[in-house]
Amino acid sequence: GSTPLSEAYAFDPVIGTWAELPRLPDGLGAAAAAEVGGDIFVVGGADSAGLSGKLYVLDSVAGVWKEKAPMPDPRDHLAAAEVNGKLYAFGGRHDSLLANRSTVSIYDPQDNRWTDGAEMPRARGGIAAAAVDGTVWIFGGEAVTHTFRDVDGYDTVTGRWREATPMPTSRHGLGAAVVGGKVYVVGGGAKPGLSVSDTVEVFTPPASNSE
Numbered sequence: 517g518s519t520p521l522s523e524a525y526a527f528d529p530v531i532g533t534w535a536e537l538p539r540l541p542d543g544l545g546a547a548a549a550a551e552v553g554g555d556i557f558v559v560g561g562a563d564s565a566g567l568s569g570k571l572y573v574l575d576s577v578a579g580v581w582k583e584k585a586p587m588p589d590p591r592d593h594l595a596a597a598e599v600n601g602k603l604y605a606f607g608g609r610h611d612s613l614l615a616n617r618s619t620v621s622i623y624d625p626q627d628n629r630w631t632d633g634a635e636m637p638r639a640r641g642g643i644a645a646a647a648v649d650g651t652v653w654i655f656g657g658e659a660v661t662h663t664f665r666d667v668d669g670y671d672t673v674t675g676r677w678r679e680a681t682p683m684p685t686s687r688h689g690l691g692a693a694v695v696g697g698k699v700y701v702v703g704g705g706a707k708p709g710l711s712v713s714d715t716v717e718v719f720t721p722p723a724s725n726s727e
Contacts, residue, residue, distance in 0.1 A: 520545035520563055524556075524574070540572060541581055548596035548645075550603055552625060557603050559623075562592045567610060571603075571623065585628045589619045595645035597652045599672045601625065604633070604652055606670070609641035613660045613708060616641045620670065634675050637668050642688035646699045648721045653680070655701050655719070658688035658708045667719065680722060685715050697721070 520543035525534045540558065547561025547568070556574040563570075569590030573582050587605060594608030594617075603623040609616045618640075620633030640657030643664075647653075651671050657664040665682035683701060690704030699719040705711030 518545065519543065520561070537574065538579060538581060541583065542568070542570065544568060546592035546594075548594045548605060548608075550596040550598045552598045552603050553601060557596070557598075557623075559587055559596060559603065559605055560591055560594050560608060562611075567592060573625075584625075585623070585630060587621050587623070588630055588632075589617065589621060591617050591619070591641075593641035593643075595643045595654065597645040597647040599647050599650055599652060602672075604645075604647075604670070604672070606645055606652070606654055607636055607640045607643050607657065613641070613658060616657070616659060633670065634677060636670075637677050637679070638664070638666060640664055640666070642690075642704075644690045644692035644701060644704075646692040646694050648694055648697060648699065649724055651721065651724055653692075653699060653719065653721060655683060655692055655699075656687045656690050656704060658705075660708060662686070663688045663704075663706060663708060669721065671724065680719075683717055683719070685713070685717060687713065687715065 522540040522543040524537040542563045544561040549558045558572045567590040569587040571584040591608035605621040616639035618636040643657040644655045651669045663686040665686040667680040687704030691702045
């Protein structure tokens with residue numbers, strides 16, 4: 517099997533260079549990461565002992581990793597996003613494509629506590645997440661026999677899910693980033709397991725249902 521790594525790096529887009537950060541306390545693979553309040557949060561994945569629910573936070577001032585309350589449902593190949601100072605962790609799986617999860621876990625740094633959100637409409641791992649105007653959009657994923665085109669949005673105000681127009685290309689192991697209110701969904705594999713693509717598609721979120 518593969519060996520999870522503990523290296524961490526930061527990219528400076530102004531000068532186009534990478535800088536090495538303090539190493540994670542444990543090597544992790546297939547974890548999720550997001551920025552919350554200027555700090556980097558890394559959650560879930562798998563370490564040398566198996567599935568991990570650990571939550572590590574890189575303190576941007578002190579420059580050290582701190583371990584916080586663990587995620588109640590350890591899983592890998594999940595996705596994470598930040599909304600209004602909270603960390604949202606979506607989906608993932610328990611080692612196998614036969615064990616995809618629909619779990620939504622919400623972490624509040626103010627009280628170092630996890631709560632559950634409404635479960636995803638479909639259990640999926642190998643997904644991407646991006647937050648736009650209070651809604652976290654979930655893209656793609658894989659199962660044993662196929663990959664997903666699905667796009668689902670979690671409204672963090674109402675706690676409800678909504679479906680959006682599927683991606684033109686089904687994919688897993690993809691990335692997503694927000695620029696100018698649009699989500700750029702990049703790469704990923706069209707077939708379950710090890711597959712790759714150079715696909716880039718742009719998603720314009722519909723108006724929010726929140727009042």
